[in-house]
Amino acid sequence: MTDLEDLYREIILDHYRSPRNRGELESPPARRVEGFNPLCGDEIVLTLLVDDDQVTDIKFAGSGCSISQSSASLMSSAVKGKTLDEVRGLIRTFKAMMSIHEASLEPAASGGSDEGSHDGHDGHDGHDGHDNGAADASGEAANGLGGLGDIRRLGELAALQGVVKFPVRIKCATLSWNALAQALDEIQA
Amino acid sequence: MATLIPAPLDIESLRKDFPLLARTVHGRPLVYLDSASSSLQPRPVLAAMEQYYETCHANVHRGVYTTAEEATARYEGARVSVGRFIGAPDPEREIVFVKNATEALNLVARSFGAATLRRGDKVLLTEMEHHANLVPWLMLSDQIGIELRYLAVDADGRLDLSNLDRKLDGVKVVAISAMSNVLGTIPPLQEITDAAHAAGALVVADGAQLVPHMPIDVQALGVDFLAFSAHKMHGPTGIGALWARAELLESMPPFLGGGGMILDVRLDRFVPADPPHRFEAGTPPIAEAVGFAAAVDYLEGLGMARVRAHEEQLTEYAIRAIAERLGGACRVFGPPAGPDRGGVLSLGFRDVHPHDLAQVLDQYGVCVRPGHHCAKPLMRVLGVTATARASIGTYNDERDIDTLIEGLTEAGRLFS
The missing domain is CATH 3.40.640.10 (Type I PLP-dependent aspartate aminotransferase-like (Major domain))
Known part of the structure; x- marks a missing residue:
């Protein structure tokens, strides 16, 4: 697989061409946050509905490259139906995947990664197998699996792993996630 | 007074003055089309x-x-x-x-x-x-x-x-x-x-x-x-x-x-x-x-009149070649080639995002700049958030433009 094919995996291109959860929810009641990437001018508008500590609906709008758009689409699919704690865990795991060098994601190296210590403790799970398969959590609750286990839990989102080879693009991949984190901060403030 | 028409620049020999042009990226010769952002330095400098x-x-x-x-x-x-x-x-x-x-x-x-x-x-x-x-x-x-x-x-x-x-x-x-x-x-x-x-x-x-x-x-x-x-x-x-x-x-x-x-x-x-x-x-x-x-x-x-003549000609070639080979799929923002236009080619290619275009072009060794180019109000006037900008310098030639178009074609295939 060339670097380019690794970056533009089929799942990413699929979410780019046919984004899930695109649009805007009425706000209020939905929480609305905007994100900007000042480097490239990409913008995202995230609207999400939280009911009883659970993300009941989420949509994203705005414009951006295939990485930022597919990441937003994958993210929206992954967090819909999750509790706020689960969403926070997912954000941590995703960001860890974005910042660790790919080599350290290999099984042999996973135990030693710095990020493992941040992420190993969020052993929440038991949620439904969502359509988009973002979280096939079955065996992952075990602590101590480190980076690899966490990345498995990311399901389809792991397709964005190739981005770490292209450091400039990490900001594209994390744009919607930062907006999501901001929304959670506002909701839980 | 006789009008002096300067001999054209010898690009082949001029390129040898720029050490960075000898570099390869992803196994391909560097095609530097980002001089509007920053140009390369010749050995005498x-x-x-x-x-x-x-x-x-x-x-x-x-x-x-x-x-x-x-x-x-x-x-x-x-x-x-x-x-x-x-x-x-x-x-x-x-x-x-x-x-x-x-x-x-x-x-x-x-x-x-x-x-x-x-x-x-x-x-x-x-x-x-x-x-x-x-x-x-x-x-x-x-x-x-x-x-x-x-x-x-x-x-x-x-x-x-x-x-x-x-x-x-x-x-x-x-x-x-x-x-x-x-x-x-x-x-x-x-x-x-x-x-x-x-x-x-x-x-x-x-x-x-x-x-x-x-x-x-x-x-x-x-x-x-x-x-x-x-x-x-x-x-x-x-x-x-x-x-x-x-x-x-x-x-x-x-x-x-x-x-x-x-x-x-x-x-x-x-x-x-x-x-x-x-x-x-x-x-x-x-x-x-x-x-x-x-x-x-x-x-x-080099002579600034010769520099301008070369770049004006190459800009004209680029705009024509892009139109001929990519047709309506590729939009070049700005005026048509001519004396009131410099060699800055802001491109929109289908609905492929400029970031993605630039990423694919990098695999061809082609350096272009995606983004708003520090001109956000102009981006709003143009109705886009970003463009992919290829910009011409003294050392560029028609082969550089051809490689650019080759890379754009591949991006079109990948994102179709």
Whole structure:
């Protein structure tokens, strides 16, 4: 697989061409946050509905490259139906995947990664197998699996792993996630 | 008098002057199409800076020892070279060395602007300004309440000058790009300057994109200020120049305070030095000035008329080849090729995002810039958030354009 094919995996291109959860929810009641990437001018508008500590609906709008758009689409699919704690865990795991060098994601190296210590403790799970398969959590609750286990839990989102080879693009991949984190901060403030 | 038609540039041999062009990326030769962002350096520029550091580096304007005198002579000599390059009548007094064109424009806004403009005074800009010639005026507006007006960009990417006289009414300063870093548009600066002067306004020209690519004569242009950067004209980063008429510089208060910009300092007051040193606080970029001078020598060696002829021809080739091979799928923003257009090609390819285009092009060794190019208001006028910008320099040739089109074709396949 060339670097380019690794970056533009089929799942990413699929979410780019046919984004899930695109649009805007009425706000209020939905929480609305905007994100900007000042480097490239990409913008995202995230609207999400939280009911009883659970993300009941989420949509994203705005414009951006295939990485930022597919990441937003994958993210929206992954967090819909999750509790706020689960969403926070997912954000941590995703960001860890974005910042660790790919080599350290290999099984042999996973135990030693710095990020493992941040992420190993969020052993929440038991949620439904969502359509988009973002979280096939079955065996992952075990602590101590480190980076690899966490990345498995990311399901389809792991397709964005190739981005770490292209450091400039990490900001594209994390744009919607930062907006999501901001929304959670506002909701839980 | 016989008209001399200069022989065209020998690009093949010129390319050998630029070590970076020998590099490969992803197994492919580097195709450098980002000169509007920063150009590459030829060996004579690199050698001049190294030779300076190896033979006479010392701080300028201070020591009496031999190498300090030599360093000062090199630095002041660079001022003259750079000034002559743009036809400055009195370069020793009229060229201020700054960090880059951005700093030059900030200097004009902060020193000249703040000292002469009052609340409600009007400054005329254009919709196609780089943030460097926009944000300093917005900052001044926040501080002292000046009013900013804008010349619009028309559908062809040219400035709408139909209501120029009305727009100039009551304007004190016109600050305008001499060539758009997004559209390549070269506005009729002389015509605008004449109208501005007739209306009692001074003209600040952002020459960052024009000066590297065309013969410039500030006296013929008639502008009052001209800002430009060395690194866009084969010189080093970290240095640029502000040219202004000597009497204007004389009238302006200092910009940054510190060593080197004073005649006398007491505990309760200071007396500023004369221009240009009044505006050069602290140890200046000496080696960079030496490199800047070597860069203008290099360009003069090529001949700016030949540089322009080559780049105008290649721009015409690029626009035609893109249209022929990619058809309606690829949009080139800005005016059609011609004398009022520089070699900046902002591209939109189908609905492929510029970031993705640039990523695919990188696999072909092609360096282009995706983004808003520090011209967000213009992006809004164009109705896009970003473009992929390929920009032409002296060393580019038709093969570079062909590789660009090859990469665009692949991006189209990947994202179809």
